[in-house]
Amino acid sequence: MKSPGSGAGILFIVSATNAMDVFSATNSSPWTAENFGGDQEKVDSLREYVYHAMALTAITNVGGAIIERSVWPLIGATLATAYMWWLYERAVARGMQADSKGWDKA
Numbered sequence: 001m002k003s004p005g006s007g008a009g010i011l012f013i014v015s016a017t018n019a020m021d022v023f024s025a026t027n028s029s030p031w032t033a034e035n036f037g038g039d040q041e042k043v044d045s046l047r048e049y050v051y052h053a054m055a056l057t058a059i060t061n062v063g064g065a066i067i068e069r070s071v072w073p074l075i076g077a078t079l080a081t082a083y084m085w086w087l088y089e090r091a092v093a094r095g096m097q098a099d100s101k102g103w104d105k106a
Helices: 006-026 030-035 040-068 072-098
Strands: none
Touching (some): 006 072, 040 072
16 A cells, blocks of 8 residues: 555545445435434335445445555545444434424324
8 A cells, every 4th residue: 555645635535525425315314314213114215225325335435445556545435434324323213212204293
C-alpha cells in the first residue's frame, strides 16, 4: 500500500460519500424507517435494502481499493456504512418502541 498523500484524503471522502449515495438510492430515510418501525414486514423490507446498500458499497469500494492500491477507500466506506447501518437500526428500534406503523393517526 502507498503511504497517505493528498490523494488519500480524496479517496477517503469519495468512498464515504459513495456509501451515503448508495444508501440514499436504495432506502428511504431513517426518519421514514422510524415512522414504520412498528410494522415488522416493513422493517424486514428495509433491512433487505440496507443489506443491498452495504453489499454494493463494499463491492465498489473494494474495487476502487484494488485499482488504486490503497486502503483509504475501504476505510471511508466502512466508516460511513457502519454509521448508516447504526442509524437505520436506531430508527427501527425507536419505531418499534413507539409501535409506529405509519403516518395515519385514524
